[in-house]
Amino acid sequence: MTKEISARDFDLAKTLESGQVFHWDKLDAGFVGVIGGQPVYVEQRGECLLFSGASEKEINHYFALDHPLSEICASFPDDAAMNAARSFCRGLRIIRQPKWECLATFICSSMKQVAHIRQISQKLRERFGERCKIDSHVMFTFPSADQVAASSEKELRQCALGYRAKNLLATARQVASGNVDLDALTTLSDVDLRRRLCQLPGVGAKVANCVMLFAYERLRAFPIDVWIERVLRERYFPRARKLNAGQLRAFTEKYFGDHGGYAQQYLFHHARMGKIKTKIERKRRSGRFVTVSRVK
DNA sequence: CTCCAGGGATGAT
DNA sequence: ATCATCCATGGA
Numbered sequence: 001m002t003k004e005i006s007a008r009d010f011d012l013a014k015t016l017e018s019g020q021v022f023h024w025d026k027l028d029a030g031f032v033g034v035i036g037g038q039p040v041y042v043e044q045r046g047e048c049l050l051f052s053g054a055s056e057k058e059i060n061h062y063f064a065l066d067h068p069l070s071e072i073c074a075s076f077p078d079d080a081a082m083n084a085a086r087s088f089c090r091g092l093r094i095i096r097q098p099k100w101e102c103l104a105t106f107i108c109s110s111m112k113q114v115a116h117i118r119q120i121s122q123k124l125r126e127r128f129g130e131r132c133k134i135d136s137h138v139m140f141t142f143p144s145a146d147q148v149a150a151s152s153e154k155e156l157r158q159c160a161l162g163y164r165a166k167n168l169l170a171t172a173r174q175v176a177s178g179n180v181d182l183d184a185l186t187t188l189s190d191v192d193l194r195r196r197l198c199q200l201p202g203v204g205a206k207v208a209n210c211v212m213l214f215a216y217e218r219l220r221a222f223p224i225d226v227w228i229e230r231v232l233r234e235r236y237f238p239r240a241r242k243l244n245a246g247q248l249r250a251f252t253e254k255y256f257g258d259h260g261g262y263a264q265q266y267l268f269h270h271a272r273m274g275k276i277k278t279k280i281e282r283k284r285r286s287g288r289f290v291t292v293s294r295v296k
Numbered sequence: 297c298t299c300c301a302g303g304g305a306t307g308a309t
Numbered sequence: 310a311t312c313a314t315c316c317a318t319g320g321a
Contacts, residue, residue, distance in 0.1 A: 019302060110303040115320060117302080162317030167304080204304050225302035244311075268302075 002052045005059060009069040011091025012044040018092055018269040019114045020214050022105050022121040023142060032134055034141050035062050036098070039134035053134050064093045072219075072259045081235035082263060085270035092269060094213060094262055099182040100175060101142040102215035107168050107202040108161060109210075114272075116160075123159035124148075149176035167202025174200060190218055205249075213261035222252040222260040227271050 016024040016031055024033035030043025030050070040053035051059050060066065069091075076082050108120045121142070128143035128151060148156070149172040156165035174180045180200065185193055193216060197208035205224075212221035224232070229248065236251070237243055256263045 106302080107304095109301095111301055111316085112303090112318080113301045113320060115301095116318075119319085157317090160318060163304095163315090164317080202304065206303060210302070223302065226300090227302065246311090272302090 002050055003056060004048055004050050005056050005065075006047055007044070007049045007063070007065055008047050009091055010044070010047075010049075010063065010065060010093060011089075012042060012049065012063075014089060014092040014269065015063065015095060018089070018265060019272065020210075020265060021095060021097060021102075022114070022118045023101075023125065025139075027137060032137055032139060034132075034139065035059070037130075037141050039132045039137075039139050041134050041137075062096055064095050067093055069093060072262050075257060075259050076263045076266070077255060077257070079236075081231065081267065085263075085266040088270045088273070089266040092266060094217075094219065094265060096217060097215045098142075099211070099215045100145050103171070103175075103182065103197075103200070103203070103207075103211050104142070104145075104148065104168060106207045106210045106214075107171060107200075108164050109207070110164060110202070120160055124156075127155070127159060145172045145175035148172035164202060170201035171203070186216065190220060193218070194221075209261075213265075219259050219261045220253075220257075222249075222256060222264045224248060224252065224264075225268070227268055228264060231267050231271050 012031065016033075021033075024031045027041065028043070030041055032039065032041050034040065035054050035058055038053050040051060040059075042049060042051045042059070044050075049059065049063075054062075073086050076086055104124075105117060105121050108124075109117045112120070125140035125142055128147045129140035131138065131140055133139070148168065151169070153165045153169050156169055159165075161168060175182060180196075185196055188196065190212065193212060194205070194208045197203050197211055198205065203211075207223075209221040209223035212218035213223065222228075224245070232248055232252070233240070233243065236255075252260060252264070
C-alpha cells in the first residue's frame, strides 16, 4: 500500500509549514492531507518520499517535484537577506494547489495568523467537507464551491470567519453558478488573471497574488503581506521615509524577477521562523534569569 | 490583559 | 489617485 519515490532538493516539512497551504497535519513521522479529494499520507526519509493514498504521478505533480529548484534558487538576487533566506529554506517548494481550495482559504486569511487560518480551514472542512479515512485516521475534504455556496453566512460565521464569511459566500456563489470559471482563467496573462481574481469579493492584490502563485503556478507573482512589507522596508529600504505600496510593488517586480514568488516565499518563511525562534529564545533567557536570581 | 495577524471595502481628502 | 478607518476573532 505504501509507495515510494525519490525527491531530491525537497523538504516536506518546510513546504507544508511555510504558510502556503493550511490543511496538512502532522501524523506519526509524516503528514496527512488531501490531494484531489483523496486522503493521503506522506513521510520523508532523506531523499525519499513514502506515501499512500495517491499515485506517484499525483504526488510528483502536487509537490512540484519537477520544478528545477536549484535553478530557481540560483536565479534569486544576490543580497544578504535573500542569501540568508535561500540557505534557511533549502528544499522548500511552491506546490500546485487546487484553485478553489486555494482561493477560498486565502479569502479567509485576511488579518489572520497562520495558526488561525489553519483552524478556519479545519472548521470549514469538518462542517461542509466530506468525511474520509486514511488507515484509521478520519479527515475531511475541503468543501467545493457548490457546498459552500449552499450554506449561509450564519453557518460560515460559526467557523470563526467573522466578516470574511460574506466574501467567501459571495465568491463561492459566483464560482458555483459558473459566472466565474476558475479553470478557464488559466489561459489569461498575469495582468488579466490578477484583474479577474480581484473582481471577486474579498480578493485584493495580495490574495490574488497568493492564488496566482499557489494555484496558477505564476511564479512571478509576489504577494506583499505585513511580514514581507516589513522585510522589504527593513532589509531593502532601511531609511526610506515615504514608500507607498505602488513603489514596493514596482521594486519587487523588477528586482526579484521570473521566480519572484519563490523568493517571496523564502523571505516570508525565513522571517516568520526567525521571529518564532527569537520568541522561544526570549522565553528561555527569561526562564534562566528567574532561576539564577532564585538561586541567589 | 494587550497586541496583532499572509487585507479588503469603503469613504474622506 | 492616495490615505484612514473599520471590519471579527483568537493565538501569543
